[in-house]
Amino acid sequence: MTWTKQMNNRxxxxxxxxxxxxxxxLRHAWARRETVSYxxxxxxxxxxxxxxxxxxxxxDGEERCVACYLCSAVCPVDCIHLQAQQRDDGRxxxxxxxxxxxxxxxxxFCEEACPTLAIQLTPDFEMCEQHHSSLVxxxxxxxxxxxxxxxxxxxYHHAGVxxxxxxxxxADRDTPPVDHDTNLP
Amino acid sequence: MLGIIRIDGHEIPFEPGxxxxxxxLAADVxxxxxxxxxxxxxxGACRLCAVEIMSDDPDKVPRVAMACLEPASxxxxxxxxxxxAQQVRQRVIEFxxxxxxxxxxxxxxGGECHLQEMTVACGPAxxxxxxxxxxxxxxxxxxxxHHEMNRCITCYRCTRFYxxxxxxxxxxAMRLRNxxxxxxxxxxxxxxxxAGNLVEICPTGVFTDAIFRQHFxxxxxxxxxxSICPHCSVGCNILPGARDGTLRRVRHRPHPEINRWxxxxxxxxxxxxxxxxxxxxxxxxxxxTITYRKALIAATEQIKAAGDRIGGLGSIREDLEGNALLRAxxxxxxxxxxxxxxxxxxxxxxxxxxxxxxxDGTPSLTEMEQVDAALILGDLTAHAPMIDLALRQAYRRGAxxxxxxxxxxxxxxxAVTTLPVPPHEMGAYLSRLHERITASPASKDVQDExxxxxxxxxxxxxxxxxxxxxxxxxxxxxxxxxxxxxxLGTDARLAYALxxxxxxxxxxxxxxxxxxxxxxxxxxxxxxxxxxxxGTDPLGDTRLGSRWRAACQRLNTLIVLDCIATTTxxxxxxxxxxxxWAERGGTFVNYEGRAQGFxxxxxxxxxxxxxAEVIADLVQCLDLYLPDAxxxxxxxxxxxxxxxxxSAGSLMPVHPLPTHIDTAxxxxxxxxxxxxxxxxxxWYGDEELASFAPxxxxxxxxxxxxxxxxxxxxxxxxxxxxxxxxxxxxxxTLPVQLDNRVADxxxxxxxxxxxxxxxxHGDLLELEPVS
Ligand code: SF4
Ligand code: SF4
Ligand code: SF4
Ligand code: SF4
Ligand code: FES
Numbered sequence: 001m002t003w004t005k006q007m008n009n010r011x012x013x014x015x016x017x018x019x020x021x022x023x024x025x026l027r028h029a030w031a032r033r034e035t036v037s038y039x040x041x042x043x044x045x046x047x048x049x050x051x052x053x054x055x056x057x058x059x060d061g062e063e064r065c066v067a068c069y070l071c072s073a074v075c076p077v078d079c080i081h082l083q084a085q086q087r088d089d090g091r092x093x094x095x096x097x098x099x100x101x102x103x104x105x106x107x108x109f110c111e112e113a114c115p116t117l118a119i120q121l122t123p124d125f126e127m128c129e130q131h132h133s134s135l136v137x138x139x140x141x142x143x144x145x146x147x148x149x150x151x152x153x154x155x156y157h158h159a160g161v162x163x164x165x166x167x168x169x170x171a172d173r174d175t176p177p178v179d180h181d182t183n184l185p
Numbered sequence: 186m187l188g189i190i191r192i193d194g195h196e197i198p199f200e201p202g203x204x205x206x207x208x209x210l211a212a213d214v215x216x217x218x219x220x221x222x223x224x225x226x227x228x229g230a231c232r233l234c235a236v237e238i239m240s241d242d243p244d245k246v247p248r249v250a251m252a253c254l255e256p257a258s259x260x261x262x263x264x265x266x267x268x269x270a271q272q273v274r275q276r277v278i279e280f281x282x283x284x285x286x287x288x289x290x291x292x293x294x295g296g297e298c299h300l301q302e303m304t305v306a307c308g309p310a311x312x313x314x315x316x317x318x319x320x321x322x323x324x325x326x327x328x329x330x331h332h333e334m335n336r337c338i339t340c341y342r343c344t345r346f347y348x349x350x351x352x353x354x355x356x357x358a359m360r361l362r363n364x365x366x367x368x369x370x371x372x373x374x375x376x377x378x379x380a381g382n383l384v385e386i387c388p389t390g391v392f393t394d395a396i397f398r399q400h401f402x403x404x405x406x407x408x409x410x411x412s413i414c415p416h417c418s419v420g421c422n423i424l425p426g427a428r429d430g431t432l433r434r435v436r437h438r439p440h441p442e443i444n445r446w447x448x449x450x451x452x453x454x455x456x457x458x459x460x461x462x463x464x465x466x467x468x469x470x471x472x473x474t475i476t477y478r479k480a481l482i483a484a485t486e487q488i489k490a491a492g493d494r495i496g497g498l499g500s501i502r503e504d505l506e507g508n509a510l511l512r513a514x515x516x517x518x519x520x521x522x523x524x525x526x527x528x529x530x531x532x533x534x535x536x537x538x539x540x541x542x543x544x545d546g547t548p549s550l551t552e553m554e555q556v557d558a559a560l561i562l563g564d565l566t567a568h569a570p571m572i573d574l575a576l577r578q579a580y581r582r583g584a585x586x587x588x589x590x591x592x593x594x595x596x597x598x599x600a601v602t603t604l605p606v607p608p609h610e611m612g613a614y615l616s617r618l619h620e621r622i623t624a625s626p627a628s629k630d631v632q633d634e635x636x637x638x639x640x641x642x643x644x645x646x647x648x649x650x651x652x653x654x655x656x657x658x659x660x661x662x663x664x665x666x667x668x669x670x671x672x673l674g675t676d677a678r679l680a681y682a683l684x685x686x687x688x689x690x691x692x693x694x695x696x697x698x699x700x701x702x703x704x705x706x707x708x709x710x711x712x713x714x715x716x717x718x719x720g721t722d723p724l725g726d727t728r729l730g731s732r733w734r735a736a737c738q739r740l741n742t743l744i745v746l747d748c749i750a751t752t753t754x755x756x757x758x759x760x761x762x763x764x765x766w767a768e769r770g771g772t773f774v775n776y777e778g779r780a781q782g783f784x785x786x787x788x789x790x791x792x793x794x795x796x797a798e799v800i801a802d803l804v805q806c807l808d809l810y811l812p813d814a815x816x817x818x819x820x821x822x823x824x825x826x827x828x829x830x831x832s833a834g835s836l837m838p839v840h841p842l843p844t845h846i847d848t849a850x851x852x853x854x855x856x857x858x859x860x861x862x863x864x865x866x867x868w869y870g871d872e873e874l875a876s877f878a879p880x881x882x883x884x885x886x887x888x889x890x891x892x893x894x895x896x897x898x899x900x901x902x903x904x905x906x907x908x909x910x911x912x913x914x915x916x917x918t919l920p921v922q923l924d925n926r927v928a929d930x931x932x933x934x935x936x937x938x939x940x941x942x943x944x945x946h947g948d949l950l951e952l953e954p955v956s
Contacts, residue, residue: 068290069403084401115290160286160335169320177320180359180366
């Protein structure tokens with residue numbers, strides 16, 4: 001017992017130890033590097049990375065956001081401010097939409113709450129600014145021209161209200177409207 | 186006799202006749218429900234309120250019943266949490282949801298939706314049904330209420346309110362089976378003055394507030410505060426909601442003795458005045474915008490220069506604090522104060538307040554619902570809409586209404602007797618009625634049958650109500666109505682619809698009548714150099730507008746404090762824009778003499794002090810010493826305690842008012858065959874503040890000259906013909922509309938027309954057909 005312990009604890013001779021360290025160093029000098037020289041080289045980020053928030057459009061190119069206020073309600077740091085407005089044709093949209101990225105903690109709750117898939121977090125974290133106020137993004141900075149991560153969804157095709165291109169009774173799985181002026185079946 | 190029921194082990198007392206749901210809700214035990222409403226009762230339409238009821242016989246299985254239809258009986262064992270009841274409720278929600286649209290994100294009800302809450306509380310979390318949904322088209326119901334019929338759950342609350350409770354007839358249920366539709370026969374604005382209540386009564390988003398929709402905000406983002414409606418003397422309790430420095434909507438706030446669950450559309454939609462684009466928001470001196478500080482300095486200089494040659498006009502729509510401080514300032518400067526700008530209105534209001542203080546209490550709205558006969562003088566719907574709704578409840582309970590009116594008024598539909606009386610003959614008619622009631626049976630002549638009938642009906646009633654609209658009555662007629670009440674005995678109740686939200690308080694502060702005339706004459710003779718006007722529009726008055734305009738030319742300085750753009754603010758030398766009611770705190774005294782406090786719901790971005798604050802700042806600049814508003818008020822009214830906003834309010838201490846009334850105020854001219862009496866015809870949206878609400882104004886009736894068919898025949902005028910009206914100030918041409926609710930020899934005109942002609946209610950004008 002004591003003998004084995006003594007054997008294990010015995011250090012290799014100094015020269016061996018030195019050569020070993022040198023060898024490790026040399027090996028690493030030619031190993032594949034994990035560190036990249038950011039910002040010249042950028043790492044690919046996973047698609048579900050929670051970074052800069054955008055507002056997307058539906059397949060018809062219309063704003064997806066219907067100004068339902070759910071994202072601003074769920075946001076734990078209260079950094080989303082918006083104001084709803086009604087278009088004459090019946091579509092509702094946010095007339096202002098403001099996110100204060102100096103407060104945002106990129107938790108993604110807003111994206112989870114959004115019933116229209118409008119608000120989405122993107123794999124972009126490069127948002128440094130000199131001033132606080134430049135981190136407050138207005139709608140024009142948030143609204144992008146694409147559908148983001150969730151292509152194909154159009155909220156109004158499921159809702160019951162009439163919008164241009166879809167009258168009442170034309171949503172997916174709707175029947176044509178009842179004629180309430182008659183009692184005939 | 187009280188009984189006890191047991192709900193899930195809790196012992197709950199009940200009144201006989203109550204149903205289980207009512208008992209449970211009163212005891213704060215939650216039973217889910219949709220169609221039950223305290224004001225509308227139970228119908229059992231929604232089937233959500235299922236509970237399990239144990240049988241007396243232990244061998245029998247418990248049964249599931251609808252709590253809203255099951256009378257409470259002593260010893261009943263009820264379970265809300267029983268699995269059988271829970272399952273029924275879950276299925277009911279699931280069925281209601283089958284056709285429900287995928288609308289919550291764009292539905293204005295979301296966040297305060299009864300259906301959302303009940304679905305979360307009882308329903309399944311996910312939709313199982315994947316079939317097709319039934320849909321409905323929507324109707325255009327006018328500028329106030331938005332219709333989205335797909336969201337209906339057929340609880341029938343809307344028609345039960347609209348038809349059964351508010352006695353409207355243009356909204357109802359159509360079709361059958363699962364296709365029941367709630368709407369009008371045809372698109373068009375809802376006609377009831379209480380239509381806006383559909384927004385609150387509908388548990389889903391079928392009926393939503395069309396004004397709120399234009400700048401929609403979820404309920405959790407709204408800043409609210411207990412407030413009082415500023416649009417008439419009833420003093421309904423309301424809850425204004427604001428966000429980002431703008432007022433978004435107004436809802437009812439229950440007051441057990443006043444409005445309970447409802448408010449009228451003027452109260453709900455009139456608030457748009459405070460967001461009107463023409464509203465003055467920056468101080469002006471001689472037409473140039475200026476800072477508040479500089480405006481104060483300018484006003485101070487002028488007031489100092491005027492010395493005691495100063496007058497002040499408070500207002501019937503200005504709060505008690507603003508009026509009281511203005512009066513205190515003027516007393517300090519030896520100036521004259523009145524809260525009225527029309528001597529006849531001043532005399533009438535002070536008389537009415539005096540009569541109310543000498544009677545044993547004016548009935549509250551809930552008491553008015555219990556009367557069994559009522560004599561109504563004037564158009565209550567336009568001057569105190571919620572009193573109209575209370576009397577509709579009395580009518581539903583069998584009360585017999587008698588309406589004496591000069592022009593059209595919606596209450597005539599429900600009256601047993603309606604009698605068009607020309608403004609000048611109202612006094613005489615009331616004394617005839619008085620004679621009939623007091624005369625011994627033998628001496629009663631049988632000539633005048635309708636008078637006899639009215640008199641008998643009032644005398645036979647156990648709880649008669651006599652109510653008059655002060656704005657369309659002269660002081661003498663107000664006294665006559667009070668005498669009638671005395672003649673009818675102690676059970677008769679007396680009430681007056683006063684001309685403004687704080688008319689009662691204004692009358693108490695003005696004290697003696699004829700103050701207004703004194704001020705006007707003093708300006709005309711140059712004894713007043715500086716006039717401070719707080720929240721009123723003398724220059725735009727119907728009868729005296731032109732005289733005020735001429736008089737104010739003689740002033741050195743006209744200092745105006747107001748929150749709307751009026752003729753007076755346009756003529757102001759120094760203008761202080763002040764906070765609108767939802768932006769400040771204060772007190773209004775309603776038609777009963779009930780002082781009710783209101784709290785500020787929000788602040789606008791602009792610096793807008795209240796009237797009382799502007800006056801306090803002026804006092805400071807003038808180096809005067811004046812106590813603050815509460816101190817001024819408790820000095821003026823010993824025993825007065827400022828009512829806390831949100832409380833039930835407190836009656837104003839009785840305050841001696843002059844009983845001497847100068848009754849000769851009604852301008853009596855020679856009757857000429859060309860002369861007609863002008864009568865003010867208004868509608869429920871017509872009020873100084875609410876007339877700045879664009880949506881409400883879309884419903885305003887078109888200006889016509891209303892005359893009775895008989896008078897038209899006499900004068901050889903046909904329906905639709907143009908007539909030229911000539912008043913002391915101007916002329917105008919209007920199309921004639923025949924209406925048999927207009928009194929003989931009377932032409933009923935809108936307020937705008939009266940202003941243009943320069944006549945008041947009851948004044949004479951000339952009318953001739955345009956050939
Ligand atoms: S990521 Fe989180 S903190 Fe940022 S906006 Fe969304 S909810 Fe708010
Ligand atoms: S949750 Fe979505 S739809 Fe609603 S306001 Fe936010 S981004 Fe717009
Ligand atoms: S009525 Fe209620 S449940 Fe239906 S869409 Fe509107 S908010 Fe949602
Ligand atoms: S419209 Fe509203 S109140 Fe009327 S039945 Fe439908 S859900 Fe009930
Ligand atoms: S509340 Fe009882 S059935 Fe609707």
